[in-house]
Amino acid sequence: MDDWKTRVELLEKEVQQLKLEVEALKSAHITPHTPDHQHVKVPPVKEKYSIFDKKPVAVKPIEVNTTAAEPVETKPKQSFEERLSNLLPKVFMFIFVLGVLWGLKLMSDYGYLNDGVKIALSYLLSVTIAVVAGWMVKNNKGAHNVRLALFGGSFIIGILATAAGVILYDVLSLTIALLIGIGYIAYGVWLTYWQANEGLTIFVLLVSLLLPYLLEYMSFNSLFIIGFILLLYAVMMWVMVKYKQKIALQVTMIFVGFSLATLSWMSTTVSILYNYGALLLLIIYSIGWVKMQPVMKRQALHIGLLFSIGTLGMAMFHTVESTDVEKMIVFACAAAISLGFWQWTRKLPVADVFATFALFAVLHIMLIVNVTDEWRYLLILTTAFIGIMIGIKQHATWMKLTQSIIFAIFAFAIYAFYGVEEPMPFLLNSLVVLFVVAILIYSERTAVIGRFSTALHRVRWTEVLRCIAVLLLLSMTYKYEVSPWQSTSYWMYAVIAIITGIVLFIPQRITKIVLPIFIMSLFSVASLLLWVDYSGTHEVGKVLITRLSYIIVTFAILYVLYTKRWLYAIYARWIEQSREKIMFVTSLFLLFHLWTFSRFIQFAFDLDPLVFTIATTTLLFAFATIYIVVGRRENFIIWTRAGFIFILLGIAKLIFIDLSTLDLIVRTIVFMVIGAIGLVLSNRLLKKMP
Numbered sequence: 001m002d003d004w005k006t007r008v009e010l011l012e013k014e015v016q017q018l019k020l021e022v023e024a025l026k027s028a029h030i031t032p033h034t035p036d037h038q039h040v041k042v043p044p045v046k047e048k049y050s051i052f053d054k055k056p057v058a059v060k061p062i063e064v065n066t067t068a069a070e071p072v073e074t075k076p077k078q079s080f081e082e083r084l085s086n087l088l089p090k091v092f093m094f095i096f097v098l099g100v101l102w103g104l105k106l107m108s109d110y111g112y113l114n115d116g117v118k119i120a121l122s123y124l125l126s127v128t129i130a131v132v133a134g135w136m137v138k139n140n141k142g143a144h145n146v147r148l149a150l151f152g153g154s155f156i157i158g159i160l161a162t163a164a165g166v167i168l169y170d171v172l173s174l175t176i177a178l179l180i181g182i183g184y185i186a187y188g189v190w191l192t193y194w195q196a197n198e199g200l201t202i203f204v205l206l207v208s209l210l211l212p213y214l215l216e217y218m219s220f221n222s223l224f225i226i227g228f229i230l231l232l233y234a235v236m237m238w239v240m241v242k243y244k245q246k247i248a249l250q251v252t253m254i255f256v257g258f259s260l261a262t263l264s265w266m267s268t269t270v271s272i273l274y275n276y277g278a279l280l281l282l283i284i285y286s287i288g289w290v291k292m293q294p295v296m297k298r299q300a301l302h303i304g305l306l307f308s309i310g311t312l313g314m315a316m317f318h319t320v321e322s323t324d325v326e327k328m329i330v331f332a333c334a335a336a337i338s339l340g341f342w343q344w345t346r347k348l349p350v351a352d353v354f355a356t357f358a359l360f361a362v363l364h365i366m367l368i369v370n371v372t373d374e375w376r377y378l379l380i381l382t383t384a385f386i387g388i389m390i391g392i393k394q395h396a397t398w399m400k401l402t403q404s405i406i407f408a409i410f411a412f413a414i415y416a417f418y419g420v421e422e423p424m425p426f427l428l429n430s431l432v433v434l435f436v437v438a439i440l441i442y443s444e445r446t447a448v449i450g451r452f453s454t455a456l457h458r459v460r461w462t463e464v465l466r467c468i469a470v471l472l473l474l475s476m477t478y479k480y481e482v483s484p485w486q487s488t489s490y491w492m493y494a495v496i497a498i499i500t501g502i503v504l505f506i507p508q509r510i511t512k513i514v515l516p517i518f519i520m521s522l523f524s525v526a527s528l529l530l531w532v533d534y535s536g537t538h539e540v541g542k543v544l545i546t547r548l549s550y551i552i553v554t555f556a557i558l559y560v561l562y563t564k565r566w567l568y569a570i571y572a573r574w575i576e577q578s579r580e581k582i583m584f585v586t587s588l589f590l591l592f593h594l595w596t597f598s599r600f601i602q603f604a605f606d607l608d609p610l611v612f613t614i615a616t617t618t619l620l621f622a623f624a625t626i627y628i629v630v631g632r633r634e635n636f637i638i639w640t641r642a643g644f645i646f647i648l649l650g651i652a653k654l655i656f657i658d659l660s661t662l663d664l665i666v667r668t669i670v671f672m673v674i675g676a677i678g679l680v681l682s683n684r685l686l687k688k689m690p
Helices: 002-030 080-110 115-138 144-168 174-195 198-208 210-217 222-242 246-266 273-295 299-319 324-344 351-369 373-394 397-417 423-444 451-458 461-481 490-505 514-531 540-563 579-604 609-634 637-661 664-688
Strands: 039-041 063-065
Touching (some): 144 174, 174 198, 174 222, 198 210, 198 222, 210 222, 210 246, 222 246, 222 273, 246 273, 246 299, 273 299, 299 324, 299 373, 299 397, 373 397, 373 423, 397 451, 397 461, 451 461, 461 514, 490 514, 514 540, 579 609
Antiparallel strands (some): 039 063
16 A cells, blocks of 8 residues: 555656646747747756656756747649649640641542651641740740640650651651651650659650660661660659659659560560660669659558569569570679669668569579479569568558469469479478468568558458468368378368367467467367268378367367366457356267267277277266266256256166177176266265255
8 A cells, every 4th residue: 555655646746747847838839038949948857756667767858949830831732623624735735646647647648748748747847836835935825734735745746757757658767767766855855854744754755665666677786775765764764853753753664664575575686685774774763763762752652663663573584585694694683783772772661672672683593593383483472472571561552462462372373283292392382371470470560550451450360361371281281191082181180179279278469369269160160070080091090199189179178168267268258158058069079079089999990899889878977977067066057957868868878779789797897887876976966955
């Protein structure tokens, strides 16, 4: 009591101190004579005590910054009408360009103009639109989106006119077309820098990617084509980094990568240069990503895109036909560069992604050395697993979702098509289980942030993962044992019993709520299957161990329910009202296990049927005794009545079955023993009755 009084007094002192601090804060913000950028000091208390700590804790003076908060500029949300109005100039410019193209085709069909004049008019129209747009910018005429649409229209008309002049109409020489195309692309890059518009940046880059196809058509060297793409992307990346164009960063990378892959497939000459080009492309993208990382609001989404683009990009290295040594050199370079990026970004959340890239590059080298389906599955499975772990750490919803789908698909394929007899398939099956357990543990140690994670938490996703891990382990056991002529896996039944026994006694923080229910359901189903199985195709030792494990675990369940300890404490509020019934059903399970075990012993060791007859009769009277004793002690009505019913069943079995099957000597011994036990039990019962 004295200790509690002391703690209450200390708590009152702490409350008084907090009141003083609050009053000081109020006065600091309310007093009109307090100038800006002034710090108000709250008088310190010499010493205070915590109600939970015996040592005194010194209180430092609190400085209150009364500087006026600067207003934060927030962009007003656009209404649907405003968004539609901003989109209309782009739509109408697209319609205008289509009209120009169809007009040129119409003049060509009727023979009004020759091909050269049509191309010249197209260039004239392009220049005219650019001049009008420039005049509008200089004199601040028209809406900003209209001016952007005009600039974009002038650019694409010029590019399309160049492509038509060299490919369709053949009025431009290849050299002239190349110079004009480069000039228009330079004009487009200048527009993106001048106007600093993200949509225009994406549009200019996408249209500019038509020139590499022209270069391929002109049979240019692969080195020149790849160099042009990289130079264009590097310049546009400089623009994107300068104006913090985050969406353009991701969109342009996807289209540039797709363009590079398409050109590598179109190329008539096989060249490892496309792999080095893709590697440099990833380097430029990663540099831009890191430079723009501080301004990324939805950083988790951008990390997921970086991971997906990087892993897919490295996987595409395998699509280029080259020697194994050349591919290994490319992946070795990728690993070294990834480590360099990791060193650069060690203090950033994205460092894990670059470290993963280095690991993937090493795995790809191993894949080249061992080109088998098992190694491919290992690489993809490991990639998806690490992606999930990074997604959990960074709270990247999209990354977790996509990588989880990939992981689930390949895990299912592994368990469906690979056994566990050979070392590599066994490793794959085991890794799936270990990866699921690792994901489970890491998920529970990570804070729940975001709607997706909250929804998973509500449906107890980590508890479902526990059940999935158990099913995967049981599947491995089943595949290890079952042969084509067998349908029952006794080792799988034994594993179910072992897991059930473990779940009974481990803490709730490990088992949670769903796993014990799931395991008990599996245990019940496996028990029913064991009762009806008497196949002689299994080893006697295996079946003996399995059946004994079920007897022991069932007895342990009954003991836990009787003593109200361990697992019972987790579900006490649900099973307390039905404890007697649950215990009775469990005891029946134990009786059936013992009954079928005695039958198995007689069948497996080819014993005299008298053994089974005597054992079952003994079981009936033994359980009758247990039911009556426990029922009277715990005031279990069902148990007591069941005990008397079992006595009647035992007597009926003695008279109608055992008399006809037992010889005289055995019959004498059995009847004398059971009769004596019955007299002792009756005497104890009658003494307790009033």
